[in-house]
Amino acid sequence: MVAIIRKELADYVTSIRFLAFILLVIVLSITGLMAASQGIRAANLPEGIVFLGLFTTSGTVLPSLTYLVSLLIPIIGIALGFDAINSERTGGTLSRVLAQPVFRDSVINGKFLAGVAILSIMVGTMLLLVSGYGLRMIGVAPTHEEVIRLFLYFVVTIFYGAFWMGLAILFSVLFRRVAASLLFSLALWLFFSIFIMLIAPAIASALAPASESAQYELQRTILLFSPNYLFQEATTVLLVPLVRTFGVVAESVQPYWLHNPLSLGQSILVVWPHITGLISLSAVCFAASYILFMRQEIRAT
Numbered sequence: 400m401v402a403i404i405r406k407e408l409a410d411y412v413t414s415i416r417f418l419a420f421i422l423l424v425i426v427l428s429i430t431g432l433m434a435a436s437q438g439i440r441a442a443n444l445p446e447g448i449v450f451l452g453l454f455t456t457s458g459t460v461l462p463s464l465t466y467l468v469s470l471l472i473p474i475i476g477i478a479l480g481f482d483a484i485n486s487e488r489t490g491g492t493l494s495r496v497l498a499q500p501v502f503r504d505s506v507i508n509g510k511f512l513a514g515v516a517i518l519s520i521m522v523g524t525m526l527l528l529v530s531g532y533g534l535r536m537i538g539v540a541p542t543h544e545e546v547i548r549l550f551l552y553f554v555v556t557i558f559y560g561a562f563w564m565g566l567a568i569l570f571s572v573l574f575r576r577v578a579a580s581l582l583f584s585l586a587l588w589l590f591f592s593i594f595i596m597l598i599a600p601a602i603a604s605a606l607a608p609a610s611e612s613a614q615y616e617l618q619r620t621i622l623l624f625s626p627n628y629l630f631q632e633a634t635t636v637l638l639v640p641l642v643r644t645f646g647v648v649a650e651s652v653q654p655y656w657l658h659n660p661l662s663l664g665q666s667i668l669v670v671w672p673h674i675t676g677l678i679s680l681s682a683v684c685f686a687a688s689y690i691l692f693m694r695q696e697i698r699a700t
Contacts, residue, residue, distance in 0.1 A: 403509025411517050424521050428528040431464025436536060448660055450541035451638045453533035464529060465634050469627060472556060476563030477584040479514040484571040485580060507692045511685055518560045522553060544663050552637050558677045559630045565684030572691045591625040626680055633673035636666050
């Protein structure tokens, strides 16, 4: 499997696609830094989470880096996996590889792990660029807790991208045409990122027209089926410790609400269901593509 991973990494690094990814990372980093420079002074962040504001602060026009990442990481994951299997099957190289003393599961495992490695390199590079230049911009060193929160954000982002890559590989196994796997992957991305945000309020208002709190809870329940929404809520709690909950707070409790940052352990408890959900979705998508690939008949035609 190591040989497959090395071969896939070499293919990725020497392709035009990888150059486009690097340019995208640079653009995202510059945009996030510009947004932070515009809005971090007006954010009035408490001491201890100023460094995290580099990633969560929006500018007057530009969105925050975390928002951009939530939109573009699925595109990167899809680009890494939509032609993983069917392109080699169409070109006839897959049958030649399997004719060698190579286990079939090593092929799909190597492709997935190589894609995760490329995704990790891209996300890590982006976070390091923003951290380095942002540290010079704000002049405030991160605390140990901020570094751990940023590392957890990195891990959650990798699982988020791995879900979309696993989904794209699944469609690459199901469909023989590259265009079909790409279109189905993009269609699901559009549904989970845009359309579900539009239909959830309509469904909630139709099912619970009398109560605003019931509408909010129902709308949030519908949105939790979207991996995009799971990722956005998880990263919000990890990088903005001031966020304590996503539910409706009773009016009798609001006067006693302490607006202090949550500790790292408390933030992890709040988003633990989101993290386990993203990990489970990634595992299910890859497991489905693995099983289908192992059972498919591959001919040298």
